[in-house]
Amino acid sequence: MAFQQGLSGLNAASKNIEVIGNNVANASTVGFKQSRTEFADVYANSLGGGSASKIGIGTKIAAITQQFTQGNISNTNNPLDVAINGNGFFRMSDNGTITYTRNGQFQLDKEGFIQNATGQRLTGYPMITSPSGERTVNQGALVELQIDASDIPPRTTTxxxxxxxxxxxxxxxxxxxxxxxxxxxxxxxxxxxxxxxxxxxxxxxxxxxxxxxxxxxxxxxxxxxxxxxxxxxxxxxxxxxxxxxxxxxxxxxxxxxxxxxxxxxxxxxxxxxxxxxxxxxxxxxxxxxxDGYAAGRLSSFSVGADGSILGRYSNGQSAVLGQVALANFRNLNGLQPLGDNQWAETSDSGPPIVGVANSGGLGVMQSYRLEESNVDLTAELVNMITAQRVYQANAQTIKTEDQIMQTLVNLR
CATH class of the missing domain: 2.60.98.20 (Flagellar hook protein FlgE)
Structure with a gap:
C-alpha cells in the first residue's frame, strides 16, 4: 500500500534533512568533512521469482558517507596553525589512544607538548642530538612531539x-x-x-x-x-x-x-x-x-612543507626540533567518526599508512594556515529545500492514500 512507501519516504527525507542540518551547523568547523545521504530502493522478495509488474515498497538510506574533499585554506597569525593541502591526517595521541584529524589548530601545553583543544597530543618524529652537537630527526618510532626550548650551546669558530x-x-x-x-x-x-x-x-x-x-x-x-x-x-x-x-x-x-x-x-x-x-x-x-656562533635562545618556530618544525634562535641559527607525521588510509569512508574532528581506524578503513608530508602521496603542510570546512553552504541550502519538497511529496502520498481509503469506506 502507498502508506508504506510514503512512510519510508518520510523517514528517509527526515534523515536527509538531519544530515544536511549537520553539514550547515559545521560550516565553520575547521577540518570538518561534509556528509552525503545515499538512498536505495526497496523491493519485497517473491517466491515465484521476478515480475515485470513488481512494485517497490519504498526507499531506505543505504549509507551516509563523508566527502573527504579538500577545504579552502585560510591565513592565521599562529605558527602552530597547520593546514594539510592534499591527502593525510594528523596523528593524535590521548594517553596512547591514537585518533586522526584534519583540524590543525594546535598550541603548546606547559610541558612544551603540541596539543589540540581537547588535550590530545600531536605525534611525529623526535629530534636527536649527535655527539658532534648536530640536531637531526630520528624517523623511527613515533612519539608525542615536544618543543625543546633549551638554549642552543655555542660553537667555537674553527x-x-x-x-x-x-x-x-x-x-x-x-x-x-x-x-x-x-x-x-x-x-x-x-x-x-x-x-x-x-x-x-x-x-x-x-x-x-x-x-x-x-x-x-x-x-x-x-x-x-x-x-x-x-x-x-x-x-x-x-x-x-x-x-x-x-x-x-x-x-x-x-x-x-x-x-x-x-x-x-x-x-x-x-x-x-x-x-x-x-x-x-x-x-x-x-x-x-x-663556522662558529654564540649561545642562543629559542625565539620562534614554524612548520615546513614536509612537517619539519624549524626553530629559530636569538643568535641567528636555526635547528630542526622534530617532524610532524601524517597518516592516510585506503578506504577513508571506513574510518569511524568520533566527534571533536576526530576519526578512528577500523577494519574497514585498513591500517594507517604513516609517513612524512610531501612524500608517498601525502599532502604538504602549511604553517600559519588552517583548512576550512569543505561544506558548500549555498549548495546545502538548496539541498535542504529539495529535501523539504521530497518530504512534502511523501506526505502528500499518504494523504492521497488516506482519501482513497475514505472513499472506499463511504461506498454504499
Missing amino acids: SITGPLNLDSRAEVKDPALFNIADPATYNHATPIEVFDSLGNSQSVQLYYLKSDVTASPASTTWTVMASANGTSLGQVGTMEFDGSGMNPTMTLSPLSIPLTSGGLSPMAVNLNLTGSTQFANSFSESELAQ
Missing part, C-alpha cells in the same frame, strides 16, 4: 673561509713597517667576528699587503697579517699570484688567538681563502664566513 679579490693596481708595502693602527702600512683590511668556546665574541682583523712584484716570470706576493681584539698576531701567511691573477699559491697558518674571557685558550682558527683572485678591480669579498 675556520674562516671566503674568496676575495686583491687589487693588482695597489702599491707595494713593506711588511716590516706594518702597524695595525696605521692604514698607510697595509693595502686592505677585513674585519670578522669569531666565537670562543663559551660563545664570547672575538674581533679578528685580516690585513693584506702587496709585498713583492717580479716581472719575469710575472709574480705578485701578498702578505697576510692578522690581529685579534686590537692585538697584532703578526704575519699569518702569504698568497702568490702568477700573471693570470688566479689560483694563488697560498701558505696560511692558523690564527692563534689568546683569550682572556675564560674560554679555551689559545683559540686556533684556520684560514681558507681558496678562490681568491688578483684583478685590476677594487678590493672585494665574495663571501667571508666563519
Whole structure:
C-alpha cells in the first residue's frame, strides 16, 4: 500500500534533512568533512521469482558517507596553525589512544607538548642530538612531539673561509713597517667576528699587503697579517699570484688567538681563502664566513612543507626540533567518526599508512594556515529545500492514500 512507501519516504527525507542540518551547523568547523545521504530502493522478495509488474515498497538510506574533499585554506597569525593541502591526517595521541584529524589548530601545553583543544597530543618524529652537537630527526618510532626550548650551546669558530679579490693596481708595502693602527702600512683590511668556546665574541682583523712584484716570470706576493681584539698576531701567511691573477699559491697558518674571557685558550682558527683572485678591480669579498656562533635562545618556530618544525634562535641559527607525521588510509569512508574532528581506524578503513608530508602521496603542510570546512553552504541550502519538497511529496502520498481509503469506506 502507498502508506508504506510514503512512510519510508518520510523517514528517509527526515534523515536527509538531519544530515544536511549537520553539514550547515559545521560550516565553520575547521577540518570538518561534509556528509552525503545515499538512498536505495526497496523491493519485497517473491517466491515465484521476478515480475515485470513488481512494485517497490519504498526507499531506505543505504549509507551516509563523508566527502573527504579538500577545504579552502585560510591565513592565521599562529605558527602552530597547520593546514594539510592534499591527502593525510594528523596523528593524535590521548594517553596512547591514537585518533586522526584534519583540524590543525594546535598550541603548546606547559610541558612544551603540541596539543589540540581537547588535550590530545600531536605525534611525529623526535629530534636527536649527535655527539658532534648536530640536531637531526630520528624517523623511527613515533612519539608525542615536544618543543625543546633549551638554549642552543655555542660553537667555537674553527675556520674562516671566503674568496676575495686583491687589487693588482695597489702599491707595494713593506711588511716590516706594518702597524695595525696605521692604514698607510697595509693595502686592505677585513674585519670578522669569531666565537670562543663559551660563545664570547672575538674581533679578528685580516690585513693584506702587496709585498713583492717580479716581472719575469710575472709574480705578485701578498702578505697576510692578522690581529685579534686590537692585538697584532703578526704575519699569518702569504698568497702568490702568477700573471693570470688566479689560483694563488697560498701558505696560511692558523690564527692563534689568546683569550682572556675564560674560554679555551689559545683559540686556533684556520684560514681558507681558496678562490681568491688578483684583478685590476677594487678590493672585494665574495663571501667571508666563519663556522662558529654564540649561545642562543629559542625565539620562534614554524612548520615546513614536509612537517619539519624549524626553530629559530636569538643568535641567528636555526635547528630542526622534530617532524610532524601524517597518516592516510585506503578506504577513508571506513574510518569511524568520533566527534571533536576526530576519526578512528577500523577494519574497514585498513591500517594507517604513516609517513612524512610531501612524500608517498601525502599532502604538504602549511604553517600559519588552517583548512576550512569543505561544506558548500549555498549548495546545502538548496539541498535542504529539495529535501523539504521530497518530504512534502511523501506526505502528500499518504494523504492521497488516506482519501482513497475514505472513499472506499463511504461506498454504499
